[in-house]
Amino acid sequence: MIHITINGETRQFNQPINIEQFVDENNLIGKRIAIERNGEIVPRSQFAEQFLADGDCLEVVVAVGGG
Amino acid sequence: MDNLIIAGKTYSSRLLVGTGKYKDFSETRAAIEASGAEIITVAIRRTNIGQHADEPNLLDSVPPSKYSLLPNTAGCYTVDDAVRTLRLARELLDGHTLVKLEVLGDPRTLYPNIVETIKAAEILVKEGFDVMVYTSDDPIAARQLEEIGCVAIMPLASLIGSGMGILNPWNLQIIIDNASVPVLVDAGVGTASDAAIALELGCDGVLMNTAIAAAHNPVLMASAMRKAVEAGREAYLAGRMAKKMYTASPSSPVEGVIASARSQ
Numbered sequence: 599m600i601h602i603t604i605n606g607e608t609r610q611f612n613q614p615i616n617i618e619q620f621v622d623e624n625n626l627i628g629k630r631i632a633i634e635r636n637g638e639i640v641p642r643s644q645f646a647e648q649f650l651a652d653g654d655c656l657e658v659v660v661a662v663g664g665g
Numbered sequence: 666m667d668n669l670i671i672a673g674k675t676y677s678s679r680l681l682v683g684t685g686k687y688k689d690f691s692e693t694r695a696a697i698e699a700s701g702a703e704i705i706t707v708a709i710r711r712t713n714i715g716q717h718a719d720e721p722n723l724l725d726s727v728p729p730s731k732y733s734l735l736p737n738t739a740g741c742y743t744v745d746d747a748v749r750t751l752r753l754a755r756e757l758l759d760g761h762t763l764v765k766l767e768v769l770g771d772p773r774t775l776y777p778n779i780v781e782t783i784k785a786a787e788i789l790v791k792e793g794f795d796v797m798v799y800t801s802d803d804p805i806a807a808r809q810l811e812e813i814g815c816v817a818i819m820p821l822a823s824l825i826g827s828g829m830g831i832l833n834p835w836n837l838q839i840i841i842d843n844a845s846v847p848v849l850v851d852a853g854v855g856t857a858s859d860a861a862i863a864l865e866l867g868c869d870g871v872l873m874n875t876a877i878a879a880a881h882n883p884v885l886m887a888s889a890m891r892k893a894v895e896a897g898r899e900a901y902l903a904g905r906m907a908k909k910m911y912t913a914s915p916s917s918p919v920e921g922v923i924a925s926a927r928s929q
Contacts, residue, residue: 604714605711605712605714606711607714623715624714624715625715626712626714629712629722630722630724630757631712631757632709632753632754632756632757633756634749634752634753637749639752639753639755639756641756642756657711657749657753658711658712658714659709659710659711659712659750659753659757660709660710660712660722660723660757661707661708661709661722661723661724661734661736661754661757661758662684662707662708662709662710662723663683663684663685663686663687663693663707663708663723664683664684664685664706664707664708664737664739664874665682665683665684665685665686665706665708665737665739665825665826665872665873665874665875665878
């Protein structure tokens with residue numbers, strides 16, 4: 599079991615998961631999002647290659663209204 | 666044509682608008698259209714994971730194919746948060762480099778922290794961002810930010826969202842006179858005359874959000890702002906008359922005024 603902090607909340611995963619699977623499972627496919635993993639940008643082209651590791655910290659963001 | 670050029674790209678509108686505080690995306694879109702703005706600010710925020718899968722997205726209403734989006738760092742109080750936010754924005758917007766940097770120093774006044782702003786600007790410029798920077802109306806800070814390589818200097822007219830208008834036109838004038846990159850008033854505009862004054866002073870543009878979004882009729886105010894910015898710019902280009910202190914000058918001929926019948 600691994601623990602990942604996603605947007606400030608800790609989540610558990612029972613088996614290894616890559617970022618593409620994470621995006622798919624959370625209905626984020628095709629959405630305009632950007633992901634940072636442990637302070638580094640994860641380019642969309644690397645979603646399938648990068649597997650989440652215990653203790654990882656993800657930020658998943660979108661554009662919202664602002665001035 | 667009298668265009669605004671920022672980071673080598675030409676814009677015909679000198680009004681830049683935000684997308685915050687609107688009732689819904691439909692009102693956002695209508696106000697933006699009425700404003701005629703081409704550069705539109707957006708914020709970058711955490712998404713709800715696993716919820717609201719069909720939630721509408723701002724970018725469907727304000728498509729990057731139609732507008733130059735200007736992601737901001739609103740809410741960031743440190744260099745690290747601001748820089749990371751804009752790296753995420755660049756990824757989100759497919760390598761888009763035009764950004765608005767603001768590093769705040771205080772949650773009550775949202776006044777910019779200039780020391781942190783300068784440090785963040787140095788990093789972002791080195792990383793290839795075209796940085797439009799929110800700053801105080803301090804001419805020295807403005808000069809330093811320009812020297813770092815920011816593509817536009819954006820001093821406050823008054824506090825963000827305050828609608829207090831242009832409180833220190835003298836400082837703005839010094840910044841405008843010294844700058845060789847565009848100077849845009851960012852923050853503080855409350856109504857159309859404020860925007861016109863900014864352009865009359867020689868500002869290259871105005872960025873606003875609350876003045877439009879918090880008006881009772883945002884779409885009508887957006888239209889008013891468009892006209893005010895155009896009027897202010899034309900007045901600036903036309904060159905205003907000199908002020909004559911305490912001395913009137915008649916507009917009509919002094920000679921040939923009819924006299925009282927009795928005195929002749």
